Amino acid sequence: xxxxxxxxxxxxxxxxxxxSINKKVTxxxxxxxxxxxxxxxxxxxxxxxxxxxxxxxxxxSLTNCACVMIPENIDIEDQTVxxxxxxxxxxLSCSKSSALICYEILSALKDMR
Amino acid sequence: xxxxVRDYTIPANDFTIAGEASSSVRKILSQLGVSPDxxxxxxxxxxxxxINAVIHGNGGMAHVEIDKNKIYIRISDEGPGIADLNLAMxxxxxxxxxxxxxxxxxxxxxxxxxxxxxxxxxxxxxINKGTIVNITVxxxxx
Ligand SMILES: Nc1ncnc2c1ncn2[C@@H]1O[C@H](COP(=O)(O)OP(=O)(O)OP(=O)(O)O)[C@@H](O)[C@H]1O
Ligand SMILES: [Mg+2]
Numbered sequence: 001x002x003x004x005x006x007x008x009x010x011x012x013x014x015x016x017x018x019x020s021i022n023k024k025v026t027x028x029x030x031x032x033x034x035x036x037x038x039x040x041x042x043x044x045x046x047x048x049x050x051x052x053x054x055x056x057x058x059x060x061s062l063t064n065c066a067c068v069m070i071p072e073n074i075d076i077e078d079q080t081v082x083x084x085x086x087x088x089x090x091x092l093s094c095s096k097s098s099a100l101i102c103y104e105i106l107s108a109l110k111d112m113r
Numbered sequence: 114x115x116x117x118v119r120d121y122t123i124p125a126n127d128f129t130i131a132g133e134a135s136s137s138v139r140k141i142l143s144q145l146g147v148s149p150d151x152x153x154x155x156x157x158x159x160x161x162x163x164i165n166a167v168i169h170g171n172g173g174m175a176h177v178e179i180d181k182n183k184i185y186i187r188i189s190d191e192g193p194g195i196a197d198l199n200l201a202m203x204x205x206x207x208x209x210x211x212x213x214x215x216x217x218x219x220x221x222x223x224x225x226x227x228x229x230x231x232x233x234x235x236x237x238x239x240i241n242k243g244t245i246v247n248i249t250v251x252x253x254x255x
């Protein structure tokens with residue numbers, strides 16, 4: 001399942017245009033400590049974080065995660081969206097909590113198997 | 114292949130530029146066809162050292178040398194230095210101020226991320242003089 005398919009299926013908002021929406025989603029990881037996420041986010045993960053600053057895009061691109069998900073409709077800084085475009089990082093958002101998003105994505109991935 | 118040398122300035126407390134040196138090096142390595150695993154390890158190690166220079170070291174410099182077999186990275190700053198390096202290396206130890214923690218830094222994982230991802234890590238530090246982080250990553254593991 002790609003980022004785009006996942007977003008469509010679960011009603012998540014795709015914030016920016018990037019080729020990364022065609023990346024394959026293989027997992028999900030939620031963490032708001034950047035260096036911790038840097039160590040733990042796997043390639044193909046949807047990384048959920050409440051931070052919306054530029055450093056998030058650096059961590060996303062260095063870990064090759066599938067996309068970044070911002071929960072609870074938190075506003076995303078404009079410069080972060082621009083940086084995401086530059087680096088080809090896909091940004092998603094939705095109204096749900098991190099925990100609920102984890103549940104939804106894990107359920108969706110399980111159903112695929 | 115001749116040695117590729119790059120130098121970058123790392124400005125203090127500027128998060129619009131923080132990470133750009135590592136990002137540039139990542140691009141160079143990818144273009145050279147270095148394996149994705151090595152590119153990832155190198156850029157994570159360099160990013161953490163770069164961010165530490167931004168946050169803790171009042172900014173500094175990055176010097177990078179890439180040859181056929183390895184990449185050597187030196188991140189240097191003239192900041193406050195690290196009083197107890199063994200303590201600083203421990204996961205969870207951080208002196209990051211609240212303003213920095215609000216951005217998501219301060220897990221105290223940066224130095225251990227560098228150690229895990231580098232093949233060779235050598236940190237030279239002196240109180241009130243500064244810190245030099247030397248990172249080497251080999252393209253093929255011996
Ligand atoms: N270049 C530096 N100059 C001075 N002190 C440093 C430097 N790098 C690290 N330190 C000290 O070592 C501590 C641990 O660094 P480390 O990178 O592991 O964690 P952190 O930067 O505090 O948080 P994180 O990297 O998880 O966001 C820092 O909090 C700081 O006290
Ligand atoms: Mg750090």
